[in-house]
Amino acid sequence: MTPAMTSAQDARFMALALALGRRGLGRTWPNPAVGAVVARDGVIIGRGWTQPGGRPHAETEALRRAGAAARGATLYVTLEPCSHHGKTPPCADAIVAAGIARVVSALVDPNPEVAGAGHWRLAEAGVVVEVGVGAEEARRAHAGHIRRVQDGRPHVILKLAVSADGKAARSGRRPAAITGEAGRARAHLLRAQSDAVLTGIGTVVADDPLLTSRLPGMRSPVRVVLDATLRLPPASKLLATARQVPLWVMTSDAAPRAREQALAAQGVDIARVPGADGRLDLAAVLKLLAQRGITRLMVESGPILAAAFLRADLIDEATLFRSPAIIGPDGIDALDGLPLSALTQSPRLNAIGRETVGADTVERFERA
Numbered sequence: 364m365t366p367a368m369t370s371a372q373d374a375r376f377m378a379l380a381l382a383l384g385r386r387g388l389g390r391t392w393p394n395p396a397v398g399a400v401v402a403r404d405g406v407i408i409g410r411g412w413t414q415p416g417g418r419p420h421a422e423t424e425a426l427r428r429a430g431a432a433a434r435g436a437t438l439y440v441t442l443e444p445c446s447h448h449g450k451t452p453p454c455a456d457a458i459v460a461a462g463i464a465r466v467v468s469a470l471v472d473p474n475p476e477v478a479g480a481g482h483w484r485l486a487e488a489g490v491v492v493e494v495g496v497g498a499e500e501a502r503r504a505h506a507g508h509i510r511r512v513q514d515g516r517p518h519v520i521l522k523l524a525v526s527a528d529g530k531a532a533r534s535g536r537r538p539a540a541i542t543g544e545a546g547r548a549r550a551h552l553l554r555a556q557s558d559a560v561l562t563g564i565g566t567v568v569a570d571d572p573l574l575t576s577r578l579p580g581m582r583s584p585v586r587v588v589l590d591a592t593l594r595l596p597p598a599s600k601l602l603a604t605a606r607q608v609p610l611w612v613m614t615s616d617a618a619p620r621a622r623e624q625a626l627a628a629q630g631v632d633i634a635r636v637p638g639a640d641g642r643l644d645l646a647a648v649l650k651l652l653a654q655r656g657i658t659r660l661m662v663e664s665g666p667i668l669a670a671a672f673l674r675a676d677l678i679d680e681a682t683l684f685r686s687p688a689i690i691g692p693d694g695i696d697a698l699d700g701l702p703l704s705a706l707t708q709s710p711r712l713n714a715i716g717r718e719t720v721g722a723d724t725v726e727r728f729e730r731a
Contacts, residue, residue, distance in 0.1 A: 373467050376400050376407070376439040377497035381469075383412040383421070384441045384504055388556040390415045390582055393656030395442055395508035397421035401429040401463070403436035415582075420445065422454040426461045434462030441501045442508075443472040443494075446481035455484040465491040469501035473512045503729075507558070507658030510679065516649035517660035519677050521669060521706075522553055524684040529703045530694030531666050538570045539694070541686045545721025548578065550663075553682060555581035557661035559611070559652065563668040564590040573600045574663065575608055583608045584661065589648065589668065591615040591641050593622040595631075605630035613648050615641075645675050666699040673698065673706060681706060681728040684720075
């Protein structure tokens with residue numbers, strides 16, 4: 364096989380590994396959602412992805428499916444195989460034991476417990492290691508893992524739905540149905556691919572959202588509410604489902620202890636974080652979420668909290684749903700105190716895609 368043919372084949376199998384890995388998004392935290400493919404002579408003999416809860420790992424799943432045929436084959440993996448003993452033995456050892464001859468890895472794992480040691484362990488055992496195929500897409504796929512390891516916070520994905528005239532709600536913060544059915548389905552997919560979805564108490568009071576993913580076969584994320592004084596309504600859908608889908612409420616030291624005990628008795632997980640003037644410190648919230656294992660956080664909130672994340676430069680990715688509907692001049696702007704262009708034309712965010720979903724237009728942005 365010529366080098367050009369090998370390169371094309373490597374790219375094709377890595378693209379498949381990345382697609383497999385995406386099956387685990389939102390399901391594997393605190394571990395990254397990795398994909399792996401075992402191939403020999405251009406034929407796939409095993410495939411795997413990180414299983415729910417983070418174990419088994421993608422590599423061992425692919426090797427298990429390949430069985431004895433893995434000896435002398437190539438393993439394609441979207442992130443460096445682990446080299447340390449955690450809750451499972453090192454994947455690097457399993458790869459060597461399976462007789463894999465060559466490993467094509469998209470990225471070095473920034474986790475200090477790995478950080479090149481997995482590749483080195485393989486090379487020392489005589490496995491040919493090549494790094495960098497599919498690296499750009501792998502960085503997107505593992506953005507949550509990378510952000511949590513390097514910055515101590517989750518990768519933050521802001522979701523906004525706006526009318527054709529840039530409004531997010533009617534006057535008086537009355538909710539308005541902005542996106543169509545197809546757009547809502549896409550939003551539910553974004554939830555399912557996130558470890559947690561975060562909103563503010565203002566949105567809970569105004570909209571009474573459920574914040575689950577209601578697509579067939581898809582899991583729902585942890586629901587996180589920022590509620591500095593524990594105003595969570597007793598009749599809210601979130602509280603009614605707290606024992607079915609995890610509900611974490613972030614509050615301040617000033618919140619009433621009796622109210623905390625009452626909510627905890629109903630299945631709510633409550634954590635206190637620093638804050639001032641009735642608002643919680645967003646950086647402290649994100650740090651705590653990362654410590655709890657959250658790697659991908661979807662922010663689905665009202666204009667005040669969305670603008671606060673933007674002002675704090677804590678948005679790593681944004682998905683903007685634009686509806687053809689018009690709310691009118693008395694509607695509430697999508698970003699409190701900021702024009703929508705503060706997001707769409709931000710020097711910190713690059714536009715990376717635009718598509719039509721039903722009657723809506725979906726635009727995507729990522730950190731520059």
